[in-house]
Amino acid sequence: MATTSVDQIHGGPGPSVPVPPRPLRRSRGRLALRNTLVGWSFILPNFLGFGLLTLIPVVTLFYLSFTSWNVFGTAQWVGLENFQRLIGDGSYHTALFNTLYYGVFHIPLTLAASLGLALLLNRKLRGVAFFRTVAFLPYITSIVAIAAVWNMLFSPEFGPINQFLTAVGVSNPPGWTTSADWSMPAIIIVSVWRDMGYYMLLFLAGLQTVPGELYEAARVDGAGAWSRFRNVTLPCLRPTTFFVTVLLTIGSFKIFDLILVMTGGGPGQSTLVLSQYIYNKGFVENQFGYSSAVAVSLFVICLSVTVFQFVWNKRRDA
Amino acid sequence: MAADVTAVAGYRQPPRKLSDPVKRALGYGALIVASALIMLPFVWMIISSLKTNNQVFTIPVQWIPDPVVWRNYLDIWTAADMSTWLQNTLVLSVTVTFLQVLTGSFAAYGFSKVVFPGRDVLFLAYVGTMAVPWQAYMIPQFIIMSNIGLNNTLWAIIALQAFGAFAVFLMRQYFVSIPDSLCEAARIDGMSEYGIWWRIMMPLSVPAIASLTLLTFVNTWNDYLGPLIYLRSPELRTIQLGLQTFIGQYDAEHALIMTGSVLSIIPVAVIFLLGQRFFVEGIATTGVKG
Numbered sequence: 001m002a003t004t005s006v007d008q009i010h011g012g013p014g015p016s017v018p019v020p021p022r023p024l025r026r027s028r029g030r031l032a033l034r035n036t037l038v039g040w041s042f043i044l045p046n047f048l049g050f051g052l053l054t055l056i057p058v059v060t061l062f063y064l065s066f067t068s069w070n071v072f073g074t075a076q077w078v079g080l081e082n083f084q085r086l087i088g089d090g091s092y093h094t095a096l097f098n099t100l101y102y103g104v105f106h107i108p109l110t111l112a113a114s115l116g117l118a119l120l121l122n123r124k125l126r127g128v129a130f131f132r133t134v135a136f137l138p139y140i141t142s143i144v145a146i147a148a149v150w151n152m153l154f155s156p157e158f159g160p161i162n163q164f165l166t167a168v169g170v171s172n173p174p175g176w177t178t179s180a181d182w183s184m185p186a187i188i189i190v191s192v193w194r195d196m197g198y199y200m201l202l203f204l205a206g207l208q209t210v211p212g213e214l215y216e217a218a219r220v221d222g223a224g225a226w227s228r229f230r231n232v233t234l235p236c237l238r239p240t241t242f243f244v245t246v247l248l249t250i251g252s253f254k255i256f257d258l259i260l261v262m263t264g265g266g267p268g269q270s271t272l273v274l275s276q277y278i279y280n281k282g283f284v285e286n287q288f289g290y291s292s293a294v295a296v297s298l299f300v301i302c303l304s305v306t307v308f309q310f311v312w313n314k315r316r317d318a
Numbered sequence: 319m320a321a322d323v324t325a326v327a328g329y330r331q332p333p334r335k336l337s338d339p340v341k342r343a344l345g346y347g348a349l350i351v352a353s354a355l356i357m358l359p360f361v362w363m364i365i366s367s368l369k370t371n372n373q374v375f376t377i378p379v380q381w382i383p384d385p386v387v388w389r390n391y392l393d394i395w396t397a398a399d400m401s402t403w404l405q406n407t408l409v410l411s412v413t414v415t416f417l418q419v420l421t422g423s424f425a426a427y428g429f430s431k432v433v434f435p436g437r438d439v440l441f442l443a444y445v446g447t448m449a450v451p452w453q454a455y456m457i458p459q460f461i462i463m464s465n466i467g468l469n470n471t472l473w474a475i476i477a478l479q480a481f482g483a484f485a486v487f488l489m490r491q492y493f494v495s496i497p498d499s500l501c502e503a504a505r506i507d508g509m510s511e512y513g514i515w516w517r518i519m520m521p522l523s524v525p526a527i528a529s530l531t532l533l534t535f536v537n538t539w540n541d542y543l544g545p546l547i548y549l550r551s552p553e554l555r556t557i558q559l560g561l562q563t564f565i566g567q568y569d570a571e572h573a574l575i576m577t578g579s580v581l582s583i584i585p586v587a588v589i590f591l592l593g594q595r596f597f598v599e600g601i602a603t604t605g606v607k608g
Binding site: 032035036038039040041042043045046047048049050052053054055056057058060061064117120121123125127131132133134135136137138140141142143144145146148149150152153155157158159160163193197198201202250253254256257260261274275278279282283288291292295296298299302303306 | 342345346348349352353356357358359360362363366374375376377378379420421422424425427428429432433434435436437440443444447449450451452453454455456457458459460461462463466477478480481482483485486511515536539540542543546547557558561562565572575576579580582583586587590591594597598601
């Protein structure tokens with residue numbers, strides 16, 4: 001047996017394998033067929049919905065991006081025309097810029113906040129479970145309720161946030177969601193508040209894997225709290241930090257519903273992001289082809305950033 | 319021996335004993351400040367829901383409503399079509415969750431315990447689509463949904479949410495961790511594959527099923543974009559969609575908006591508090607393994 005497999009690996013002709021007796025072969029074939037049928041019978045109920053409403057849309061997305069199509073008529077193949085249009089589309093540039101603006105602040109701030117919370121909660125204090133629940137509560141709260149309450153908190157004249165800022169001596173507090181300069185920071189604050197509990201859970205799970213002996217050893221060597229954090233916690237958390245960063249990045253590029261209900265992309269185009277641009281072009285202006293091209297660009301950006309992160313992570317590991 | 323222990327203890331105890339209470343107090347202090355900040359929007363939501371509309375925005379902020387206006391919690395039912403919205407959302411959340419758990423775990427069995435050609439390629443297609451943002455393919459999806467005539471019916475949301483790749487992925491991860499020898503033993507005893515799924519795999523997967531149930535229910539309850547795109551008729555509105563249209567129409571009714579928000583959060587908060595353990599486990603397993 002061993003020689004046979006080696007020969008096969010090397011691609012040599014190999015000794016003639018004895019042909020198994022017929023009945024056995026047939027029953028093997030029948031077993032494979034039976035397994036295929038059984039396997040598909042399990043998968044099929046889910047696959048009907050998944051194939052029709054996820055797999056086919058994902059595939060047709062790429063086709064649609066090369067067509068010109070509004071609700072009336074049929075899709076016309078236009079080649080790269082949609083993508084050429086993207087290059088000169090000022091609103092698209094704004095949406096792309098705003099998406100990056102959001103990501104550049106949302107990713108590191110959420111990372112820091114969730115890691116900080118996880119470190120605070122990773123001790124044997126009484127009531128830790130309660131604090132963990134509190135930190136996670138924003139994540140399970142609906143976007144509509146979140147937007148409603150934060151829009152009131154951010155209210156420029158009478159909102160509690162600006163009242164507080166005035167009280168501590170800020171003479172000209174920002175207009176938040178009513179001002180083109182401050183609407184994106186307002187969105188970022190809310191999304192960090194909402195997401196940090198979720199990523200905190202991932203960090204807490206990661207912290208469980210840090211061996212306690214390492215801290216003991218560092219303590220014996222006289223390492224202070226900061227040094228233990230830098231030289232023990234952070235290196236041991238690398239896989240978690242990497243994973244959280246990837247998730248946060250994908251999440252940042254997908255940001256949509258929070259902005260849609262908080263500012264609707266405004267004032268002006270100050271919070272218009274890629275996802276909303278897809279929505280506007282597709283569902284508001286019915287330009288299915290062009291909107292698919294924007295969607296493809298979003299997908300390609302998401303994918304390349306993720307691949308880049310994986311490659312970079314590999315190189316740092318090596 | 320004894321001398322050794324005391325020597326070690328003597329070396330390490332003094333600095334600890336001095337700093338421990340201080341450290342503990344600092345830890346609690348930080349935790350209390352952090353959670354107060356996190357909870358502030360919720361607190362503001364609840365107190366505003368118990369005020370008259372004029373008292374919501376005052377200078378300075380009135381932290382204790384006076385008088386306490388419980389009436390808001392009665393008025394909201396007539397001011398807005400809350401009962402229809404809640405009913406639609408409940409029907410959708412329960413149906414979607416049921417179908418999702420059923421078809422998801424069923425498919426997961428095929429992907430983890432039955433060996434057949436093409437299985438892994440198919441699973442790769444499932445996982446691959448999870449990497450594509452939903453926003454990217456919502457338009458082709460909408461076109462298909464319109465063509466099969468589900469647009470503007472509650473079925474659209476059910477079809478949209480009940481067959482997700484995430485459920486298959488979560489359940490498969492759990493099924494893979496259950497030893498194959500259990501299935502083999504059951505097969506030898508003459509149990510059918512469907513029997514093994516129902517009588518062996520499902521009872522052993524209660525934690526995963528609980529996680530999936532809670533996550534799916536909360537996601538469907540909170541979904542805003544799906545209903546926004548697919549549900550046009552007012553009588554089909556879910557609580558999120560309804561609340562958002564209410565805010566659009568009566569944006570000056572601050573107190574009632576907060577009352578509606580509180581009511582929309584309560585069911586999810588209760589479910590979360592009851593099943594918190596499963597949320598945490600679900601996120602930890604799919605998160606870290608994925």
